[in-house]
Amino acid sequence: MKKVLSTLVLGALVITGAFAEYPSKTIKLVVPSKAGGSTDTTARLFIDTAKKYWKNADFVVVNKPGAGGLIGFSYEQRQKPDGYTIGLMFTPQFVAHIVSKKAKYTLDDFKIIGNLAQDPGIVVVNAKSEVKTLDDLVRLAKSKTVTAAVNGIGSDDFLAAKQFEAQTGVKFNLLPTKGSTEQKTAILGNHVDVAFMNLSQMLANHKAGKARIIAILDMKRAEVAPDIPTSVEQNYDVLMTATRGMVIRNDVKKEIADKIRELYMQVIKDPDFQAKAKKSFIFLDPRPGDEYRKYLEKLQADIQRVYDKTPW
Amino acid sequence: MILLDAMQAVMSVDVLLAVVVGTISGIVIGGIPGLTATMAVALLIPITFSFSPLIGLAIMGGVYAGAMYGGSIPAILLSTPGTPAAAATALEGYPLTKQGKGGLALKVSVVASFIGGTFSVIVLLAIAPVLANFALKFGPAEYFLLALMGLTGVVSVATGGLAKGILSGLIGLIIALIGTNPMTGMTRYDFGIVELYEGVSFMPALIGMFSISQMLALTGERNIAKSDVDLKKIKREKLPKGIWPFIGYGTAVGTIVGIIPGEGATIAAFLSYNIAKAKSKMKHLFGKGNPEGIAAAEAGNNACVGGSLVPLLTLGVPGNTVSAALMGGLMIQGLIPGPELFTKHGVITYGFILSLFLANVVFLLTGLFFAPYFAKIAKVPSSILVAAISVFAVVGSYSINNSMFDVWLMLIFAFTGFFLDKLGYSLSAIILGMILGPIAENGFTQAMTISAGDSSIFFESTIAKVLWVIIVVLLAQPLFTHYKNRRQRIKAMRME
Amino acid sequence: MKKKYLEVALSLLFILIAVLLYGSADTVNQAVSKASTDSTSTYVNTLAIVLGLVASVELVLSILSHPTTIEFTKDPRRFFALIILLIAYVWGMEYIGFILATLLFLPVTMRMMGYRNWVKSLIISAAITLFVYLLFQVGFEILLPEPTVLEGVLS
Incomplete structure (x- = not known):
């Protein structure tokens, strides 16, 4: 009896959830690293600001640390494509795992929302x-x-x-x-x-x-440390930047994906968010979806070349 | 002069309130498996933007200190360590609870925690910059030896014979191999399961083997304590005589190990426990409820709090995950670790250190006051306890990585752990192997990489030589005892 | 059950693991130096050798030992019931979510353990569930497992 009743209640909840306007339930921000780390702080600051724009929405950070982000990236790809899971990712590991054939996902499994920060x-x-x-x-x-x-x-x-x-x-x-x-x-x-x-x-x-x-290892000097020369200045063409971006599953509906893209743009342009990020040593580097996707594709091809020579 | 200003800054109502709130939440967080001080600090970081720096840091420091102590409460009462660092405490604490002496165990634990915690903060306050250089002298070779030193504990926690003790330790070391090869980055022994790429998570294993396996044992009992638990008696009970040297050993070991970057608190607790057993006049009571073991282990892990802040504040090298999160908290206040922290930002830094003193006082008072009431848990019917602890064990295992896989892992460890325990294998030795395995392998392989395969690197530095001496001493003592016991048993058998 | 036979079986298992482990880490990898890969195999092989040796000693010791009976539990009925309940609880949680699973697991387990008063047991169960939910999900923002069993049907 109890089970029947609870099933009914559950059913009602699910139905209201399915037909209400997005977002009607808690949105998970998956962080593929430990609580308290840099990616984690980025996510928490993002949520703080996002609440300003989506007043009725609820966000929660889900930490899935381990194996150079692979555990978290795989988790992001396995979640339901309902738009209630937004994944954080970091490069080059996100694509490096694809190259080294450890990952079960590919770039095509994801819609790229945009890049948040770089290091x-x-x-x-x-x-x-x-x-x-x-x-x-x-x-x-x-x-x-x-x-x-x-x-x-x-x-x-x-x-x-x-x-x-x-x-x-x-x-x-x-x-x-x-x-x-x-x-x-x-x-x-x-x-x-x-x-x-x-x-x-x-x-x-x-x-x-x-x-x-x-x-x-960048084209230009860093604002926070203008005294340090770049590799390019020293005539070495060695470039490497870690980036931290946001992805959702590729099969999330377009309307929902657009809403998330809009939120991303609002947050990344928010002066309060920018100020807090600066204080936390997070170097913001806004790059919306398509631009960031091209970057990822090029990165993957570059890593493939290294991998072909010395696989790991 | 700075110190006086700092003292004044701490003595404001809001900072004091922050310390009290932080410490008490810390005790709760530490006391519940699955909730960690790291999580709490991470949650606090976005909030602290709106606080004055000292208030934010005082809360975080309170959480850190409180959680380190809080882990011992369920370890003693329910054999459920709230934090890995409290595992050694459970070895002596839970048997005492079974004897109806849980209140005493709690008192010993809180006093030892207080002394260990306070001493390490004094060290931090007085000579942090000097000690920072010591932390840096620890290279991979020294880490390997530190792990080896910890592994000697396998011999002393072994209860069912030396061979089984060593086998248990080896099981732990082999479980620790699962995951990613630290040198080549390739995964190994993972059975194709992505969740195992990072290795077997430690907390679920600990909860399974310590907590649920005890709940399985409890199915045959009415409640944990066989004798009555008398509230009035506990309140009057004095600390056991001769406990102070053991608190001293723990404090010394914890302060030193804490300074070395790496998850030191668990190692410090086991190492202190090990030394306490070697030094004790009541060796036969170890494993059966010896307060000396609690005193050493708890002083040991709490002394790591101050120690771990030494490399953090002076060098910006966070010793463990909590201090890594704390560093985030410092940086958003514009406090960049380094010498400037003690000069330009001296008032805040020293204020933070002073607030840690207060955190220790807060948990001492809370712990002493509540000990007799907590001890009553031993008389709660096991029907309720078994059900409730099972829920906490499941949720706790889940929460560490938000993973149902970890919950299954916990159950597997619980069932096999129970079985191995009954056959005389040592679950603490397995745990010890699991903690120290990655440190040992990492240290060994890194040292060999640096030296290009020349093993003399393990004997070069002064620290390495000292560590070797300690290892030999720690090994000789219990091996001798095992040998003597065996001789006596054989003699007794011949007499028959 | 006889302790001796279990001990012998376990020692044999450990010897088997030792054999499987030995040499399993010998790899060649161009990404790092030979000293690195060599040291990994040295470490793993040492573990395998020590395991093999100590397990052999244990095998001899257990063969020589006197057969004694081993009692796993005083109350086998409750012991196995708890194991089954725990497995059911964790398995069920993946389908009906944390709250429902816990609300079912607690009173049933308490009953199984001999707690007779249904009303009290339901109140205690509800209180524990609420406490855990508030602390973990509301306080610490840890998303506990949600019911999944119906969502597939609807969407």
Whole structure:
């Protein structure tokens, strides 16, 4: 009896849910990493602002950490295409998993909403190191074995190191670490010669004079650290940027997808959101759907080339 | 001078209120498996934009300190560690609860937690910058040795014979292999299950083996405690004599291990427990409810709170997931870890450290006041307890990664754990293997990568040499005891 | 049940695992240095060897031991009932969601464990469910499993 009754109640709930105007129930923002991390904070700040524009909507962060985002990305693809799951993703892992055939999804499984933030790659050494430029690094690597810490195989750091190797002909002794904290201690404690990391992870230590960022792997210098030269300025065509974007399943209805795109645009242009992001060391980089999709496709092709040479 | 200003800043009504609210929520969060201080800090980050920096930090610090202590309460009362760091506490606490002495166990735990927590904050306050360099001396080789040192605990937690103890530890180490090969990035032993790519999650395993397997054992009992639980008696009960040195061991170990970046609290607790057993005059009581074990373990894990903030505040190196989240909280207030934190932003930084003192006082008072009432749980009918704890175990396993897969994992660990326990295998040794496995493998493979395959790297630094000495000492003692016990058993058998 | 036979079986299982594990990590990977991949296989192989050795010792010890009976539980009926209820609870949660599953699991388990008063048991169950829901879902914003059984039919 109880079961019948509850089934009825449930049924009624589901029906009202199905016919009410979107959004009529809680929207999940899937974060493919741990609570308290940078992607997590981005999501939480996004929700904070999104509530301003969708006053009646409810949002919740669902953390699905692990395996370089793969657990979370796969989860995003398995959810119902009802528009109540918005996935956060980060590159290059999102496409790298496709290339390395670990992922069961492809880019075509998703509608790309847009990019939120970016974090350029960097090359960093201990403050006491004799290496001051990328030229120095190449010289050192030609004279002895240089150990380079990267955050796991297949990560942006790894890909940057591989690009650097391909460009210069040097060969690093790669040290894969679990997480950026290990890289940080390895650099600050002088256990490795060099590390490939991201700007936000080392900016504070660079400013405090404990570590030296010798290059930003980007076309232009970073606003927050104008003193650090880019790789391009030093005549090395090594570019790597981690980006953090938003996706939904490809088979979400167009009307709903458009609403989500609109929300994305509203939030990313919101001055309050921009101010809070800046304070949290999140470098905003708005790039709407199509533009970001092209970026992802190119990235995937680039990674494919690295993978074909040295698979992992 | 800065210190006085900081003290003044802390002594305002809203900061004090923040500490109290933070710490008490922390105790609840720590006490419920599946809720973590990291989650709480992550939830607080967007909110703290609207607070003054010190209030936001005081809440977060309170949550951190409170949760570390709170984990011990269900560990003692229900063999359900609220946090991994409280697992060692359950080994002695739960047997005491079964004897109707849960109140005493809770008192020992809160006092030890308070002393460990407070001492580590004093260290943080006084000599943080000096210690930061120590944290950096720990390279991969030293991490490997630290894990090896922790693994010696397998020998001392083993209850059903040495061979089974070592086998249990190995099971843990082998379970820890599942997931991604840290060197090549390729997945291994994963049976094609995506959820296993990151490895077997630790909390579900812990809840299954410690909590649900105890609930299965409880199906044959009316309630946890066999004797009566007398409220008045608990209130009057004094701490056991000779407990202070054990609190001291835990405090020392926890403060040192805490400074080293890495999930140190669980290791510190087990290591302190291990040392306590080696030093105890009542070794035979270990595993059967020895307050000395609780004292060492709880002082050990709480001493990690202050320790873990040393590399965070001085170097911006977060030692664990909570301090990583805390770093987010610091940065949005414009507080960038480094020397400036102690000079330019001194009032806030020192205010934050001082608020941690208060957090320790808050949980001490709360814990002492509620201990006798909490202890009554041992007389709640097992019919209600078994049902309720099962729900918390299921929800707790789910919440860590929002994953039903983890819940199934928890049940598998519960059933096999119960079976292995009955056969004399040590569940704590399995847990120890699971915690230390990744650290050992990572340290070993990274060290060998740096040295290009030369194993002398494990003997080079002074820290490495000291660690080797400790490992030998920790191994020799319990091995000798095992040998002596065996001799005595054989002798007794011959006499018959 | 005889403890001895279980112990022997388990030791044999561990020896089998040791054999399977040995050499399983020997790989070649061009992404990292040879020292890296070698160290991984050294680590795994060491575990396999130690496991094999200790399991063999345990095998001998258990064969030599006196057969003693082992009692798994004082109350086998309740013991197995709880196992079945737990499995049903978790399995059911994926279909009918957290709230309904918990509201069913709690009173049934309490009854099974010998709690006789239905009214009280329903009140306690409702209170626990509400508490967990408020704390986890409302307080900590953890989305607990939702009912899925009907949605497929409708959409």
